[in-house]
Amino acid sequence: MDIEFVTASAVVSEKCVEALVVVEGAVLAGRAGQLDGLSGGAITRALAAGRFTGAKDQVLDLQAPVGIDAARLVLIGAGKADGLSDIGVEHAAAQAYGAVKTSGLATLRLVLPDTLRAPRAALGVRLAAYRFDRYKTKEPQEKKPSITRTQVVVDDVDAALAAFAPLAALADAVAFARDLVSEPANILYPAEFARRAKALESLGLEVEILGEAEMSRLGMGALLGVGQGSRRDSQLVVIQWKGAGKAKPIAFVGKGVCFDTGGISIKPAEGMEDMKWDMGGAAAVAGLMHVLAARKAKVNVVGILGLVENMPDGNAQRPGDIVTTMSGQTVEVINTDAEGRLVLADALWYCQDRFKPRFMVDLATLTGAIIVALGNDFAGLFSNNDELAANLLDAATSEDEMLWRLPLPPKYEKGLESLAADLKNTGPRPGGSITAALFIQKFVGGLPWAHLDIASTAWKKPSSVPTIPDGATGFGVRLLNRLVAENYEG
Ligand code: BES
Numbered sequence: 001m002d003i004e005f006v007t008a009s010a011v012v013s014e015k016c017v018e019a020l021v022v023v024e025g026a027v028l029a030g031r032a033g034q035l036d037g038l039s040g041g042a043i044t045r046a047l048a049a050g051r052f053t054g055a056k057d058q059v060l061d062l063q064a065p066v067g068i069d070a071a072r073l074v075l076i077g078a079g080k081a082d083g084l085s086d087i088g089v090e091h092a093a094a095q096a097y098g099a100v101k102t103s104g105l106a107t108l109r110l111v112l113p114d115t116l117r118a119p120r121a122a123l124g125v126r127l128a129a130y131r132f133d134r135y136k137t138k139e140p141q142e143k144k145p146s147i148t149r150t151q152v153v154v155d156d157v158d159a160a161l162a163a164f165a166p167l168a169a170l171a172d173a174v175a176f177a178r179d180l181v182s183e184p185a186n187i188l189y190p191a192e193f194a195r196r197a198k199a200l201e202s203l204g205l206e207v208e209i210l211g212e213a214e215m216s217r218l219g220m221g222a223l224l225g226v227g228q229g230s231r232r233d234s235q236l237v238v239i240q241w242k243g244a245g246k247a248k249p250i251a252f253v254g255k256g257v258c259f260d261t262g263g264i265s266i267k268p269a270e271g272m273e274d275m276k277w278d279m280g281g282a283a284a285v286a287g288l289m290h291v292l293a294a295r296k297a298k299v300n301v302v303g304i305l306g307l308v309e310n311m312p313d314g315n316a317q318r319p320g321d322i323v324t325t326m327s328g329q330t331v332e333v334i335n336t337d338a339e340g341r342l343v344l345a346d347a348l349w350y351c352q353d354r355f356k357p358r359f360m361v362d363l364a365t366l367t368g369a370i371i372v373a374l375g376n377d378f379a380g381l382f383s384n385n386d387e388l389a390a391n392l393l394d395a396a397t398s399e400d401e402m403l404w405r406l407p408l409p410p411k412y413e414k415g416l417e418s419l420a421a422d423l424k425n426t427g428p429r430p431g432g433s434i435t436a437a438l439f440i441q442k443f444v445g446g447l448p449w450a451h452l453d454i455a456s457t458a459w460k461k462p463s464s465v466p467t468i469p470d471g472a473t474g475f476g477v478r479l480l481n482r483l484v485a486e487n488y489e490g
């Protein structure tokens, strides 16, 4: 999608879609008034005649209005003017795109009630226009989106371009994360994920890849145990962005289970294909590093990806096996399907041991129980630090990637006691997301830490959010980018 900003006086009339974002009770001014005049009051008449009031989610579609060159004139309701948030602008713009994306026309021209919001509108269109169509070889032309260019009307083109630059970087990063999540596991296995992370070096990131031999030397028995049933080698990827000299880094760690069959504790066939997106946490961390580098953030950040494939095999780990983690703590593997916490145990320990970061945030599609608890519009937040938790909740609200904080009750640690080892990897079924978080907490070395269980939000089908097409959401990239920008830069 090409994005352009133009002033109303520089608009060249052409065959296109003209979309007006309308707030309730608004008078048609600027470009909107101009179009109304040219069309002999067509917009005024349409508004007067029907039930379109500018309320949120309303769409009014005028075909080929006389007097103007636009082949379609679409009005999108955005609700009350004073309550119009950045997210509201993104959604209205995304709805405009959605209404006409397969119209056969190539250009979408967007007119906003407040031209200062043009960069946000452009972000909304970029996010809505994401598609994962790499493997569709027979899609008929008329089903493919025809809109390839979006023009947003502004007063000051240079100011809009400057404000859009970091948002364009964000849209690129979200698309990068969505691609990783969407790729099937025969294409995106640990080494391929690591290669795609390595390619981020072109943005100025430092990327190291640790293979199984290196991880074995470091004593990562938990992570390696998960991957030992796979023909694909496990990988640990360490990405560094150095934007602030010698300052202590902050750190993000992602669960990257490229496919989760459950292992010997194998999952049922129904829906197992969903487990290709069990690397959504690692994708979000990779996406975060992408946007930080692309917008040259003034902060030092470490991103760690624990990449494995959880398979049943003659060499796979068994229920009852005891593994020794890099921290020295031993774990009895009761259920080989509770593998994400085993991966994170070694990735988090390695992170705090090597980098001594100010804090660590991990992201993981960790438990089915979080979906039961929160539904699909919230990810679970667990933290041992109220300030970090508050910063995450604020960022989540600003970016509409919602979090809900859940407790870490010490009493529930009883559920992880093993007869034979220091810990077992599963507790009782009730409170399953909580015991999973308590397990991970044993591997953060007492640092400020937060855990985001994104099993509920990494994938949306069907999606009801205009900026999120069905499938991979890229959840976490926006939220973490905002967290860093608002609290830890400069
Ligand atoms: N990757 C799954 C969690 C998951 C479930 C993610 C559904 C996305 C959608 C995780 O590895 C898992 O299998 N968790 C088990 C834990 C149980 C064995 C304690 C679960 O949630 O059933």
Ligand code: MN
Binding pocket: 260, 262, 336, 337, 338, 339, 340
């Ligand atoms: Mn599992």
Ligand code: ZN
Binding pocket: 257, 260, 278, 337, 339, 340, 365, 366
């Ligand atoms: Zn998993």
